[in-house]
Amino acid sequence: EIVMTQSPATLSVSPGERATLSCRASQSVSSNLAWYQQKPGQAPRLLIYGASTRATGIPARFSGSGSGTEFTLTISSLQSEDFAVYYCQQYNKWLTFGGGTKVEIK
Amino acid sequence: QVQLVESGGGVVQPGRSLRLSCAASGFSFSSYGMHWVRQAPGKGLEWVAFISYDGSDKYYADSLRDRFTISRDNSKNTLYLQMNSLRAEDTAVYYCAKAMIMIFLMDVWGQGTTVTVSS
Numbered sequence: 139e140i141v142m143t144q145s146p147a148t149l150s151v152s153p154g155e156r157a158t159l160s161c162r163a164s165q166s167v168s169s170n171l172a173w174y175q176q177k178p179g180q181a182p183r184l185l186i187y188g189a190s191t192r193a194t195g196i197p198a199r200f201s202g203s204g205s206g207t208e209f210t211l212t213i214s215s216l217q218s219e220d221f222a223v224y225y226c227q228q229y230n231k232w233l234t235f236g237g238g239t240k241v242e243i244k
Numbered sequence: 245q246v247q248l249v250e251s252g253g254g255v256v257q258p259g260r261s262l263r264l265s266c267a268a269s270g271f272s273f274s275s276y277g278m279h280w281v282r283q284a285p286g287k288g289l290e291w292v293a294f295i296s297y298d299g300s301d302k303y304y305a306d307s308l309r310d311r312f313t314i315s316r317d318n319s320k321n322t323l324y325l326q327m328n329s330l331r332a333e334d335t336a337v338y339y340c341a342k343a344m345i346m347i348f349l350m351d352v353w354g355q356g357t358t359v360t361v362s363s
Contacts, residue, residue, distance in 0.1 A: 172349055174289075181339055181353035182281075182289065193351060225289055229348035232303070235289040 140164055140228050142236035150244040157213040159239045161226035166206045170230035173202055173211045176238075177222045185224075186211065216241070246270040246352050248340050253357030256330055266323040266340030266354055274298070274318035277343035279350055280325045282336040292338070293325065294347065330361045 141164040151157045161171065169189040174182040184193040186202035189209060199214040213220055221243055226236040252264040266278070280292040293314040294303045302314055313326040323340050337358050341350035 170346075176289075181355055182350075183353070184349070184351050187344075187346070187349050227289075229346060233291050233348040235291065238288045 140167060140231055140234050142226055142228055142234050144224075144226055144236035144239045146239060147237070148240045148242060150242050151216050152244045153218060154215050155244075157216055157220075157241055159211040159213075159224055159241070161204075161209040161211070161236050163207045163209075163228055167228040167230035169205050170228055171202070171204065171209050172227045172229065173200075174225045174227065175220075175222050176225065182225065213241075246342070248342065248352060248354035250338065250340055250354045250357035253338065253359045255360045255362060257363050258331060258361055260330055261326070261328045262330060262359060264325040264327070264338055264340075264357055264359070266325075268321045268323065268342070271342070271352075273321040277301075277347045278314075278316060278323045279341045279343055280312075280314060280323075281339045281341055281350070281353075282334075283339070283356075284333070284336045287336075290336075294343065295323070296347070327359070330359075332361050335359060335361050 143162045145160045171189045173186040175185050176182040185196050190202045201212045203210050223238045223240045225238045247269045249267045256262050277296045279294050282290050282292050295314045299316050311328050315324045337356040339356045340354045342352040344351045
């Protein structure tokens with residue numbers, strides 16, 4: 139099983155600042171990496187797939203990068219609605235999720 | 245609009261069974277694979293199972309394949325999850341999700357149904 143490790147577990151950021159979230163795979167997943175956002179009491183929402191392709195309707199302030207084993211989700215200027223938990227997911231071999239990064243208001 | 249609505253959750257005693265349902269609307273249900281994903285209280289996401297568009301292929305998380313069964317009825321636009329021999333650690337919110345063309349990607353999720361296993 140491919141293990142996905144996200145860091146940090148919690149990220150404290152002020153509104154308007156940049157947030158950088160990391161995701162590491164235990165073996166190469168090529169570019170088969172997605173990011174989801176989950177707000178309290180809500181279902182996850184697909185943000186990014188193919189490591190860097192934004193899903194339909196996702197604002198341009200969300201961007202993804204990386205390949206192989208190291209990936210990054212960047213939120214260029216945090217809005218109030220962006221405070222949430224973010225999960226990475228590999229789909230190169232079956233699928234596994236990372237443990238999540240909570241982005242909280244500083 | 246595309247919508248998935250789960251139902252069937254509740255409180256169940258350890259060792260008992262439960263069947264979850266997921267009603268789909270707003271898209272061609274019979275053309276897409278479907279997933280179940282669960283989330284224990286305060287925990288992350290755990291993939292449970294996948295079924296192909298026509299039901300011919302089914303995949304399960306290794307730890308659950310002996311107790312859980314995924315199925316679908318395309319004539320009713322409904323996805324199911326049969327859960328047997330339930331344990332306390334199965335307590336979670338269960339989400340159904342629509343697969344994309346890349347079948348292990350999920351682009352639409354339901355709001356979830358809560359399963360609590362407790363005596």
